Amino acid sequence: MxxxxxxxxxxxxxxxxxxxxxxxxxxxxxxxxxxxxxAPAPAGSRTPAPGRTSRTAVSLPNVQSAAQPITAIDTDSVNRLGTGFEEFDRVLGGGIVPGSVVLIAGEPGIGKSTLLLETAGNIAKTNTSGTVLYISGEESQAQVRLRASRINAVEENLLLASTTDLSTVLGLIETVKPKLAIVDSAQTIVSQDVDGISGGSTQVREVASALIDTAKSLDVPVLLVGHVTKDGTIAGPRTLEHLVDVVCQFEGESQTALRLLRAVKNRFGPTDEVGCFDMSGIGIEEVRDPAGLFLSSQSEPVEGTCVTFTLDGHRSLPVEVQALVTNSVLPTPRRAVNGVDSNRIAMLVAVLYRHGGISLLQNDLYISTIAGGTAKEPSCDLAIVAALASAALSRPIDRNTCAVGEISLTGQVRPVPRLEYRLREAARLGFTKAIVPVTQKPLHVDGMQLVTASTLKDALHALGLNKKRSR
Structure with a gap:
């Protein structure tokens, strides 16, 4: 042995x-x-020592022909495989590259298996000449079949297998040679050639290496599901993320149906694209225009609300910030936040008192966003302060007005990156007025009135929320 x-x-x-x-x-x-x-290397696969010959050694002419000039390599024949989801394809850079290995990671129950099973059904429906192989190490074939029936992913050329043995998985891929292979998940597959428990770093590393070798040699793309640890990182050795071609994070809050797919690593496309999906009882549906998800349906202006625009990759998303200010009966006023940074709220309240003349130091403050949106980007500072001032003064802000800008400790309204891109999205959604910082290059957006403010006091005055501080 x-x-x-x-x-x-x-x-x-x-x-x-x-x-x-x-x-x-x-x-x-x-x-x-x-x-x-x-694992021991197969017999005859090792390179012979100098001076020795081997019948399995590659001849010198074949070795020389393996290297080609980069200008002679044809890339036009590489056809990406569409997933059936435009949002998924955009995150991947236009589709799945043949022979690539894509790692999909996320929290338990977030919808990773549902997304990939529905993707398998879409590809099997559009590619009737080939097959799609779905290998599950967590569920039986009957369980996967029930989920496929619920999300309408039952196709004749969609093959299901349930196994946890790595040799069986590799044998299925080599025998079937599918258009796409899905392995759910990397932590449940076990190799008999190495020691270690299922899901351990030794096993995960061996499984990933074997699947990558098979995908490259057979030119079969593989979608690999990965678990995450309690702190949100991908389980297994760090080399797992280095070995695969694409690493995607599937994120979302358990209280909402919104799911976000973002690429952390992508050898074939950008890493700043974000795909939006909606989890429902019949599966996962893509949200091509998620703007309406983060805005309330109220048409009349309401005090304590202000809309801003954040950037998530190449996508600009509106976020509605809501604030409630009440008199405190506690020695230490309460600060409750949702979707915003609590430390930044404390800073903005102090700046609002010092440079805006509105004191909220002795009030209970409640700040939240709509539908699980996040306003943690510095560009949301102006909207947060505007919502707090509106709630404190009981003066509503017009529904067609938005505010974008970062606030410094000196009360200055600082520029934010890609401001024009945010404002064009605001104009598309029907906003007619925006409070923005002063920029070096004059901005012009059709259909929008841009009011520049260099200080917090100017911004509050433009919103009709200015008030002198009492001595």
Missing amino acids: AKKNVSYVCTECGWSGGKWYGRCPECGQWGTIEEFHE
Whole structure:
């Protein structure tokens, strides 16, 4: 029996060595070094030593022909595989590249398996000449079939398999040679050639390496589901993210149906694209224009509300900030926030008192956003302050007015990146007036009145919320 090579691998940074350490010499983390047993190489696959010959060794002419000039390599024949979701395709850079390995990670129950099963059904429906292989290590075939019936993903050329053995998974992919292979998940597949429990760093690394080799050699794209740890990082060794071609995070709040898919790593496209999806009882539906999800349906102006526009990748999204100001009966006033940064709220309240003349230091403050939107970007400062001032003075802000700008500790309204892009989206949604910071280059957006403000006092005056501080 061939002797297995033993090495020690850091699950955090991927460092490897021949000796165990309590602390990783590379990244300095404690308790991350684990023992790794490398699988023995197949007979005849090793390169012969100098001076020796081997019948399996590659001849010299073949080695020379393996390297080609970069100008002679044809890329026109690479056809991306559409997923059936325009949002998914945009995040991937236009579709799935043949032979690529895409890792989809997310919290338990967020909808990873549903998204990929519905994607498998879409591809199987549009590509009747080929097959799609869905391999589940977590559910039986009957369970996957029930979920496929619920989301209308039952197709004749969609093949289901339920196994946790890596050799069986690789054998299925080599035999079927599908248009797309989906493995759910990397933490449930076990290799018999290496030691370690299911989901451990040793097993996950071996499974990922084997699937990547198979995908590259057969030119079959693989969608791989990955679990996350309690702190939100992808489970398994850090090298897993380095090995795969694309890493996507599937995010969302359990209280809302909105799901966001963003690319953390992408060798074939941008990493700042975001796809929006809506989780429903019949599956996952893409949201091509999510602007209406983050705005309330009230047509009349209401005190304590202001709309701003944030950037999530290349997409500009409106966020409605709502604030409620009440008299406090507690020694320490209450601050309750949802969708905004609590530390930044404390800073903005102090700036509003010092440079805006509105004191909220002794009031209970409640600040929230609509439909799970987030207003943690510095460009949302002006809208947050406007909502607080509107609630404190009981003066509503016009529904067709938005505010975009960062506020400094000196009360200055600072410029934000890609302001014109945000304002064009605001004009598309029907906003006719915007309070914006002073920019070096004059801005002009058709259909919008742009009111520039260099200080917080100017911005409050433009919104009709100015008030002198009482001495």
